[in-house]
Amino acid sequence: MTVIYNPTAGWRRRRKLIDVVEAMNRHGATVSLRETTGPGDAEQFAREAAATGSAEIVVAAGGDGTINEVANGLAGSDVPLGVIPTGTANVLAIEIGLPKSSEALGLLLLSGTPRQIGAGRVNKRFFLLWVGAGFDGRLVRAIDPMMKRRFGKLAFVWAGIKQVFGRSGPRLMVSDGTVSFDCGWVVVANAEHYAGTYRLAPSAQLDAVGLTTLCVPARTRPGLVLALVGLAVGRLEKMPGVHVFKGDTVTIRLADDQSAQLDPVQVDGDDMLTLPVEVECWDVAKAPQIRLVMP
Ligand SMILES: Nc1ncnc2c1ncn2[C@@H]1O[C@H](COP(=O)(O)OP(=O)(O)OP(=O)(O)O)[C@@H](O)[C@H]1O
Numbered sequence: 001m002t003v004i005y006n007p008t009a010g011w012r013r014r015r016k017l018i019d020v021v022e023a024m025n026r027h028g029a030t031v032s033l034r035e036t037t038g039p040g041d042a043e044q045f046a047r048e049a050a051a052t053g054s055a056e057i058v059v060a061a062g063g064d065g066t067i068n069e070v071a072n073g074l075a076g077s078d079v080p081l082g083v084i085p086t087g088t089a090n091v092l093a094i095e096i097g098l099p100k101s102s103e104a105l106g107l108l109l110l111s112g113t114p115r116q117i118g119a120g121r122v123n124k125r126f127f128l129l130w131v132g133a134g135f136d137g138r139l140v141r142a143i144d145p146m147m148k149r150r151f152g153k154l155a156f157v158w159a160g161i162k163q164v165f166g167r168s169g170p171r172l173m174v175s176d177g178t179v180s181f182d183c184g185w186v187v188v189a190n191a192e193h194y195a196g197t198y199r200l201a202p203s204a205q206l207d208a209v210g211l212t213t214l215c216v217p218a219r220t221r222p223g224l225v226l227a228l229v230g231l232a233v234g235r236l237e238k239m240p241g242v243h244v245f246k247g248d249t250v251t252i253r254l255a256d257d258q259s260a261q262l263d264p265v266q267v268d269g270d271d272m273l274t275l276p277v278e279v280e281c282w283d284v285a286k287a288p289q290i291r292l293v294m295p
Helices: 014-026 041-052 064-074 091-096 102-111 135-142 145-151 154-165 221-232
Strands: 002-005 032-035 058-062 081-085 114-117 119-122 125-127 130-134 172-175 180-183 185-189 212-216 243-246 249-254 264-267 270-274 277-282 290-293
Touching (some): 002 014, 002 041, 014 081, 014 102, 058 064, 064 091, 064 125, 064 270, 081 102, 135 154, 135 270, 154 221, 172 185, 172 212, 180 212, 185 249
Parallel strands (some): 002 032, 002 058, 058 081
Antiparallel strands (some): 114 290, 119 277, 172 180, 172 249, 212 243
16 A cells, blocks of 8 residues: 655644554555655656556545545556545545544555545546635635644635635636626535535535536625625525536636636645636546545
């Protein structure tokens, strides 16, 4: 087993990694640990492990960004993906209900049956959770990595407050190929949970095929505050003015073509791309597939 560990993810979570690895060692596993030194390493290490056939399973130890990289590195191989959540928000772990106890998680990684999951692709990269632009794209870009390391989730709260009281949101055009929606915040979700235990898209499930897109009219401060209240109570989909649709392809761009197309796009919680982007649903029947060890 190869465990790819992002030492900068999360907040004092190294203990978790050690406990799970020790649990697996007690059950006779040979664990080869690779630490990342920067963005891109996790994907590269996963690709190498898959190509050399040196691991029956590759485990991402980090947050959702590290899992995203490892998933992209493994896509196209038969090697299953496992997760040790040592990140800040760990939404994928919440989504699939990973055991909290290190012993139980170690056992799951050693003997769990991998299952194919539905995924999305954005500009040809796989994502497992969501792609977001407007409010959350800007929020993720505004996060200070040092602050995230020191204060964990509070860094997200602080960046959110700055967005609410900062400049107004961008005007986004979101299209499903036939209809376009004008909004200030868009999330294309492959999973139900968001930013922790919030239920953003109850109809989206990681182990089912299909993306749910929420176009939220959150350009002004009152609109954004209302949307955040809706998110907090698990009813964002039902809020006035929110358009929700299911579709296989979604394009997101700035409405004003004259403006610099540099607004950030978060992918699985990381600042990864800038607009415009093309999002597509990836069918479990298509190759490559992503197989995830889950309870
Ligand atoms: N050694 C490293 N130094 C700096 N950045 C790294 C390193 N290794 C990986 N990264 C980058 O760190 C970013 C954030 O990691 P990750 O998302 O796993 O943790 P997190 O943000 O704390 O957790 P979560 O996404 O659950 O909130 C990833 O985009 C990854 O590319």
